[in-house]
Amino acid sequence: MNTLCVRHVHTRAVQAPLEYTLKTSTGIIATVPLVLIDIETDAGITGRSYVFTYTPLALKAVQRLVDDLGATLVGQPVAPVDRDAGFESRLRLLGRGGLVIMACSGLDMALWDALAIHQDVPLVTLLGGTPRPIPAYDSHGLDGLELGPVRARRAVDAGFRAIKTKMGYPSLTQDLQVLRALRNAVGTEVQIMVDYNQGLTVPEAEQRIRALAQEGVAWVEEPTIQENLSGHARLRGLGAPIQMGENWCGPGEMQRALQAGACDYAMPDVMKIGGVTGWMRAAALAQGAGVPMSSHIFPEISAHLLAVTPTAHWLERMDLAGPVLAQPLRCVDGCAVSADVPGSGVAWNEEAVRQFQVS
Numbered sequence: 108m109n110t111l112c113v114r115h116v117h118t119r120a121v122q123a124p125l126e127y128t129l130k131t132s133t134g135i136i137a138t139v140p141l142v143l144i145d146i147e148t149d150a151g152i153t154g155r156s157y158v159f160t161y162t163p164l165a166l167k168a169v170q171r172l173v174d175d176l177g178a179t180l181v182g183q184p185v186a187p188v189d190r191d192a193g194f195e196s197r198l199r200l201l202g203r204g205g206l207v208i209m210a211c212s213g214l215d216m217a218l219w220d221a222l223a224i225h226q227d228v229p230l231v232t233l234l235g236g237t238p239r240p241i242p243a244y245d246s247h248g249l250d251g252l253e254l255g256p257v258r259a260r261r262a263v264d265a266g267f268r269a270i271k272t273k274m275g276y277p278s279l280t281q282d283l284q285v286l287r288a289l290r291n292a293v294g295t296e297v298q299i300m301v302d303y304n305q306g307l308t309v310p311e312a313e314q315r316i317r318a319l320a321q322e323g324v325a326w327v328e329e330p331t332i333q334e335n336l337s338g339h340a341r342l343r344g345l346g347a348p349i350q351m352g353e354n355w356c357g358p359g360e361m362q363r364a365l366q367a368g369a370c371d372y373a374m375p376d377v378m379k380i381g382g383v384t385g386w387m388r389a390a391a392l393a394q395g396a397g398v399p400m401s402s403h404i405f406p407e408i409s410a411h412l413l414a415v416t417p418t419a420h421w422l423e424r425m426d427l428a429g430p431v432l433a434q435p436l437r438c439v440d441g442c443a444v445s446a447d448v449p450g451s452g453v454a455w456n457e458e459a460v461r462q463f464q465v466s
Contacts, residue, residue, distance in 0.1 A: 111185040111225050115147040116177030116214070120170045121463040122163060123430040127258070130249035132275025132306030139427045140166040140465075142173055143455060146217040148185060154221025155453045157428055158213040158378055159404065165206060166465065172210035180214065185225070187218040191384045204356040208379055215382025216408055216451070224450040229411065231445065234387070236415035240442030243406070244269035244300065246425040249276070255285055256292035268441045269298035269325065269421065275306040279315050286322050300350070302328035309338040313345065320346025326372055329353070339369035350374055353403035357381050358388040365396045372420060376403035377412065390416040407436045408451045410443040431459045 122138040129136040142158040160169045179197070180190060194211045195203065203211060223233040231238050245262035247255065247270060255272060262270050272289060276282050282301075289299055301324050307315065312330035319327060328350040331338045343349050348371035355361045356379050364370060375389045390412075393400040399420035402409035406424055413419040422443045429435035433454040437444045446452040 112149045113180040114149045117145040118170050118173050119143045120166050120465040131273050131304040133304050142170045144213050144217045152224050154217040156216035185221050208356045212378045212382035219383040220450040227449050230451045231411040231414045234415045241410050241413045241422045243422040243424040243443045246271045246423050249273040256288045259289045259292045263293045266440045271300040274301040275303045298325040300325045303330045305329045305332045316345045326350040336367035336369040373398045374401045374403050377405045386412050393418045410445045
């Protein structure tokens with residue numbers, strides 16, 4: 108059998124529009140800066156993925172990193188685990204955190220996509236699983252008393268049985284006002300998660316979590332700075348489960364958080380945990396610790412990964428890349444349903460890419 112090899116890595120930078128400006132307690136995201144990745148192989152197969160850089164300030168830097176790291180893959184077999192080991196060795200002195208792991212993860216996802224397409228199977232099948240609907244929640248911003256209930260009701264009408272809202276208003280009173288307005292909008296059967304985006308001190312978080320627990324929230328996400336593992340551990344046991352993980356850079360950071368007892372639930376981000384390769388290692392850690400594991404954004408690929416995650420919990424539905432995708436992920440009756448196509452299903456709407464491309 109001929110080995111599938113990388114022929115070329117091509118990237119494009121885009122700034123996609125958002126239906127709703129994403130407000131958080133620590134900043135505002137007005138557009139979606141993405142690096143689109145195409146790994147072309149010598150068999151004519153192209154694997155695709157994207158990286159979300161959060162701020163336009165990082166867009167070109169991440170693109171350059173992907174280009175430079177991608178150049179080291181040319182001529183190499185499409186063997187994601189081997190290529191990950193190569194990155195680990197090459198970058199050992201620099202470290203694989205921040206923008207570096209984002210670039211490595213983007214390339215890893217595209218390699219896995221190419222391999223699945225080469226085998227003519229969906230990614231979940233290549234990973235040893237079976238395609239299935241994945242329970243999803245609709246993820247919202249710091250939308251306030253007017254927009255928040257409207258979006259929440261729309262989500263429920265669309266079939267979602269859980270929503271997440273950003274929190275971190277100037278006072279606990281305002282947090283509770285918004286939360287109660289959302290509860291009135293969705294009823295008692297819909298779960299509500301809250302996300303502080305690391306916006307509180309530990310004492311502030313203690314006060315707010317105790318109050319939120321009385322409102323029956325499903326979890327409180329990143330209440331304080333994510334590196335403060337002992338602080339997160341201190342916030343457990345106040346009546347609401349603690350969720351964290353979207354900012355773990357690699358499985359090693361996840362392992363340290365679990366060992367510190369920092370969270371009840373885990374939520375790796377496939378772009379920061381190490382791509383598909385890193386995710387599978389993270390899933391084993393969650394299984395060993397008996398911790399339910401959810402996904403953070405990247406719903407198109409996360410739907411495949413959660414289907415092979417032993418402690419799979421929730422998929423976060425936040426449609427960041429939808430405007431440039433040929434076929435965005437569908438959610439039916441509150442569940443994410445992957446397209447029945449080879450690979451991850453990530454493919455570009457080229458007309459939209461041209462419209463939003465950044466030169």
